[in-house]
Each structure stands twice: as structure tokens, then as C-alpha cells.
Amino acid sequence: MGKFFRRYWIPALLASELPGPECPPVRVKLLSERLLAWRDTQGRLALTDEFCAHRGVSLWFGRNEENGLRCPYHGWKYDHTGQCIEVPSEPTESGFCQKIKLASYPLVERGGVLWTYMGPAGEEPALPEWEFAMVPADRRFVTKRTQECNWLQALEGGIDSSHVSWLHRGDLTRDPLFKGARGNQYNLGDARPVFEVVESPGGLYIGARRNAEEGKYYWRITQWVMPSFTMIPPRGDHPVHGHFWIPIDDENCWAWSYDYKVTRSFTPEELSSMQAGKGIHVQYAPGTFRPNANKNNDYLMDREAQKRGETFSGISGIAMQDASLQESMGPVVDRTKENLVSTDNGIIMARHRLLRSVKAMIDKGVTPPGLAADHMRCRSAAVVLDHDQLFVEAARDALAIQPGLEHTTV
Amino acid sequence: MSSAHEARFRIDAPNSRPRQIAVIAIDAASEPWLRELQGVGLTHAHFFDGAELAADRLRLVDAIGGCDVVVMLATAGSDQGAVGVIGEECSRRRVSTTGLLYCPRGLTDDAVAASLRRMRPWMLMLVLASATGYAEDVLRSLRG
Numbered sequence: 001m002g003k004f005f006r007r008y009w010i011p012a013l014l015a016s017e018l019p020g021p022e023c024p025p026v027r028v029k030l031l032s033e034r035l036l037a038w039r040d041t042q043g044r045l046a047l048t049d050e051f052c053a054h055r056g057v058s059l060w061f062g063r064n065e066e067n068g069l070r071c072p073y074h075g076w077k078y079d080h081t082g083q084c085i086e087v088p089s090e091p092t093e094s095g096f097c098q099k100i101k102l103a104s105y106p107l108v109e110r111g112g113v114l115w116t117y118m119g120p121a122g123e124e125p126a127l128p129e130w131e132f133a134m135v136p137a138d139r140r141f142v143t144k145r146t147q148e149c150n151w152l153q154a155l156e157g158g159i160d161s162s163h164v165s166w167l168h169r170g171d172l173t174r175d176p177l178f179k180g181a182r183g184n185q186y187n188l189g190d191a192r193p194v195f196e197v198v199e200s201p202g203g204l205y206i207g208a209r210r211n212a213e214e215g216k217y218y219w220r221i222t223q224w225v226m227p228s229f230t231m232i233p234p235r236g237d238h239p240v241h242g243h244f245w246i247p248i249d250d251e252n253c254w255a256w257s258y259d260y261k262v263t264r265s266f267t268p269e270e271l272s273s274m275q276a277g278k279g280i281h282v283q284y285a286p287g288t289f290r291p292n293a294n295k296n297n298d299y300l301m302d303r304e305a306q307k308r309g310e311t312f313s314g315i316s317g318i319a320m321q322d323a324s325l326q327e328s329m330g331p332v333v334d335r336t337k338e339n340l341v342s343t344d345n346g347i348i349m350a351r352h353r354l355l356r357s358v359k360a361m362i363d364k365g366v367t368p369p370g371l372a373a374d375h376m377r378c379r380s381a382a383v384v385l386d387h388d389q390l391f392v393e394a395a396r397d398a399l400a401i402q403p404g405l406e407h408t409t410v
Numbered sequence: 411m412s413s414a415h416e417a418r419f420r421i422d423a424p425n426s427r428p429r430q431i432a433v434i435a436i437d438a439a440s441e442p443w444l445r446e447l448q449g450v451g452l453t454h455a456h457f458f459d460g461a462e463l464a465a466d467r468l469r470l471v472d473a474i475g476g477c478d479v480v481v482m483l484a485t486a487g488s489d490q491g492a493v494g495v496i497g498e499e500c501s502r503r504r505v506s507t508t509g510l511l512y513c514p515r516g517l518t519d520d521a522v523a524a525s526l527r528r529m530r531p532w533m534l535m536l537v538l539a540s541a542t543g544y545a546e547d548v549l550r551s552l553r554g
Binding site: 199295334339340341345392 | 411412413414416417420425426479506507508519522523526527530533534535536537538539540543544547548551552553
């Protein structure tokens with residue numbers, strides 16, 4: 001899977017973590033590699049090996065100045081591509097420093113996020129064209145948090161619609177970023193959705209179907225684009241949201257969460273809710289990207305709230321309701337002990353698609369799904385359709401970006 | 411409590427009995443698919459021709475009665491006339507149903523929609539796939 005992830009542009013940091021030229025470098029671990037992100041004197045972005053080639057010192061201690069990062073131990077200096085440009089102890093004429101180069105990856109800014117590509121040079125795919133990254137800054141809100149489990153079991157939670165009516169039932173009527181949508185009446189009126197899973201060019205459409213008015217179904221259609229992008233169907237006029245799960249290593253991942261609107265800015269209430277950790281966002285342990293509610297404090301479990309029915313699991317907040325359970329599965333869940341049921345077919349299909357795509361890439365060099373720009377220009381949708389309509393066909397326009405129009409929603 | 415170290419102390423014993431899965435081809439076009447699955451060595455899957463089951467109530471009751479899950483194979487554009495009889499029996503017995511609808515390339519949306527119209531009333535879960543290879547993964551995931 002590492003080679004698979006490397007084929008894609010993946011979110012690496014928030015742009016705000018590297019606010020300006022010569023700002024302090026930031027340690028970041030991605031795909032089990034220790035890296036250092038920094039911005040040089042001219043504002044050029046750098047993502048390099050964290051450690052000095054001399055004797056393995058962390059360049060986090062480095063001095064970001066004069067178009068390079070200088071190791072404070074013996075003064076070795078590197079440019080933004082990882083090329084060593086100065087070894088003070090060696091004569092310049094020796095050319096020694098030209099033989100030293102740290103691994104480095106391109107780092108680009110789009111949509112308030114710094115994206116990196118860690119794959120073979122010269123095979124970079126199209127730059128990210130996710131809609132949330134293309135709208136004006138006041139129409140999107142992006143956060144990241146650490147999640148202490150393997151990325152795949154987190155993604156599987158993201159594409160498993162069947163848990164929403166259980167785990168998050170309290171939040172449908174309480175969370176300011178979920179409540180009040182007309183479509184919620186269908187959720188609450190039909191607690192047993194039926195699922196249809198359909199292959200999409202980039203991954204899967206996961207359709208959850210509920211009874212609506214006579215002769216009609218209410219469909220909520222989630223997008224999954226490989227390897228780990230999801231978009232949740234909209235509710236009313238609320239911002240649309242979704243996730244990426246990016247491996248830090250085998251036992252930890254970054255959970256990226258975005259919210260956005262297309263044709264309007266967020267209201268003050270929407271923005272303050274997201275900033276306060278409502279919706280799919282969280283409150284943090286100060287100075288970190290670790291959620292304040294975490295496994296060291298039992299996720300601030302509140303049994304009284306559980307008994308009162310405010311939360312189903314006793315954990316507050318949609319994000320941590322998911323993360324707490326996904327982390328409890330273990331750092332890498334043992335799938336040999338699962339007992340899957342019919343409603344898990346979205347997960348089964350996602351695993352199948354992933355494995356098939358990885359094998360095709362490795363064995364035959366087939367380009368994986370999700371790399372093409374039009375795979376990224378997708379949308380989720382909530383629609384009411386006649387009983388006999390194919391949702392993929394009837395909602396075809398709604399499942400792709402429609403410039404100047406909001407998502408199709410109920 | 412959810413560390414890798416703690417994971418070593420999870421109970422390592424079976425936590426379920428095997429499920430019996432009835433795999434039914436509900437149209438003639440899906441019979442080769444059914445035969446292919448019969449050959450992959452699934453211990454707890456039992457394979458049936460849907461038209462034969464629909465025509466023989468006793469045999470249908472026997473097939474459904476002994477299983478925990480029913481997986482119906484269908485090929486879009488074919489005649490899924492058997493699905494109503496089989497689906498009704500599954501519904502009567504409260505047996506979970508999953509439909510795997512193979513949609514060959516080049517088929518019209520109307521043909522797919524016609525198959526969905528027949529299948530939707532009887533399936534708790536429907537998967538539309540462009541290849542038949544997915545079915546083995548489903549059956550293995552359901553512990554067939």
C-alpha cells in the first residue's frame with residue numbers, strides 16, 4: 001500500500017503551519033518517513049529528510065536563513081530541494097557538498113493545504129482538484145488531527161453509512177452543522193436504510209436509500225475516491241464535508257477534515273461551530289494536533305450523557321465518536337476475527353477495489369483510479385428519486401462539480 | 411488499552427459459528443458465474459439455480475431454511491423472474507439478502523434499471539459491479 005499511496009498527491013500540512021519565509025521548520029511523518037517541512041527565504045516550500053547527512057542530527061534544530069537550512073551542529077547547509085550547498089569543514093573547491101543530497105519531495109500549496117507527492121520522479125499526476133481546495137478561502141474550513149490507528153480501519157468507518165443511525169443519532173438533532181435539514185426527517189423516519197454500492201471511475205458511490213414520499217426514495221450518496229478521500233452527502237444548506245486519511249505509519253494516521261460551500265461564505269455561526277470542534281472537527285490538546293478527548297483520558301467518556309440519550313456511545317462529538325471506536329479496534333485491526341454482514345458490502349467492495357488496483361499497479365503498471373483530475377472533480381449528493389430510477393444515472397450531474405451551483409441536497 | 415502491546419492479550423478463540431450461505435443464480439446468464447464460484451472451495455456456501463428453486467417450493471424452503479444469508483447473483487439485462495418468489499421466502503423467514511448485480515460493459519441504463527426494479531424490493535444490500543470477481547470476496551468476507 002505504501003507504493004500505492006505514493007502515486008497520489010496527499011495532504012501533508014496545513015499552509016498555516018508554514019506561515020512565511022524563514023519560518024520555523026516543522027517535523028512531519030508521512031508514509032513511515034520522518035520529514036521536515038520548511039519555507040526558505042524566498043518562500044519556496046521544502047519537504048526534506050529530517051536528518052542531516054553528516055551524523056544524523058535532526059534538522060528541526062536547523063537555522064532557516066539565507067536561502068537554506070543550516071544544521072547547527074557543524075554548519076552543513078541544504079537548499080529547498082535537499083541539495084547540500086555548504087560543508088564548512090571541506091574546501092569549496094573539493095565539490096564535496098555536491099555529492100550530498102537529502103531525499104526531498106515536491107510540496108505545493110492549494111486550498112490552504114500543502115500537498116506532497118512521494119512517488120517516482122516524473123510520474124506526478126494532476127495537481128489536486130478537489131472542489132473544497134478550489135473555492136475561495138472564506139468558503140472552506142480544513143483541519144487535521146492525529147488518529148492512533150491504521151488508516152484503513154478509519155477509512156472503512158468513513159464509507160460505512162450504516163453506523164450513522166446508531167453512533168451519531170444524537171447529533172443529527174443537536175449538532176449545529178447537522179440539525180434542521182429537511183432530509184433528516186427521512187433519516188429519523190426510516191432507521192433501516194438499504195444500501196447500493198456502485199463502482200465509480202475513482203472508487204465507489206455508496207448509496208443509502210430510505211423511504212420518502214409515496215413512490216419515492218431519499219438517497220444519500222457518498223463518494224469514495226482512492227485511496228482515502230470521502231465526501232459525505234449534504235444536509236440542507238449546511239456546509240458539505242468529508243475526509244482524507246493519510247498514513248503516518250502503520251499504526252497512526254492523519255484524519256483530515258474539510259467543510260465547504262460553493263456559492264457563499266460561511267455564516268459566523270457555522271465558522272464558530274467548526275472552530276469550536278463541532279461537526280467533524282475536534283478540540284485539540286493544546287499545542288498539538290491530538291484531540292483533547294483521546295485514549296489517555298478514555299475520550300472523556302460521559303456515561304450520564306449516554307444514559308440520557310444525548311450521545312449513543314457516551315463520547316461527545318461526531319469525530320471522536322468515530323475515532324474512539326476505530327482506535328479501540330487496535331492499532332491494526334485483526335480482520336480474521338470479523339463477522340461481516342450484508343450492510344458491510346461497501347467495505348468489502350472497497351477492500352476488493354483497493355487490492356485489485358494495487359495488484360494491477362504493481363504487476364501490470366496500470367494507473368490507479370483516483371489520479372485523474374476528473375476523478376477528483378466529484379461531489380456527494382442527497383436527492384429524492386422515483387422508485388425505479390438508477391441513482392447513478394438520475395443524479396449523474398449532481399455527482400460532479402457544477403460550477404456556480406451548490407451541491408444537490410434535501 | 412488499544413496499543414499494539416495490549417493487542418497481544420485479545421482472546422484468540424473463535425467468536426462465531428460458521429454461517430451457511432445460499433448462493434443463488436437468479437437468471438440463466440449468471441449460471442456460469444455460479445459454477446465458477448462453486449470451484450473456489452468455499453466451505454459453507456451452497457449453490458443453487460434460482461429458476462429451479464422458484465419452481466419447486468419444497469426445495470426452496472429447504473435451501474433457504476438451512477442458511478443464514480442469501481446471496482443472489484444476477485446479470486443486468488437478463489430475466490430475474492425468480493427473484494420475487496425467492497425474495498418473498500427470504501422475507502418470510504427473515505433471512506438477510508444481498509444482491510450482486512453484474513453489469514457488463516455496453517449495457518444500457520434502461521436494462522440495468524429494469525433489473526434493479528425487480529431486485530430492489532427483496533435486497534437489503536445491492537452491489538453493482540463491472541466484473542464478477544467481486545463475488546468470491548463477498549462470500550469469503552461473510553465467512554462462506
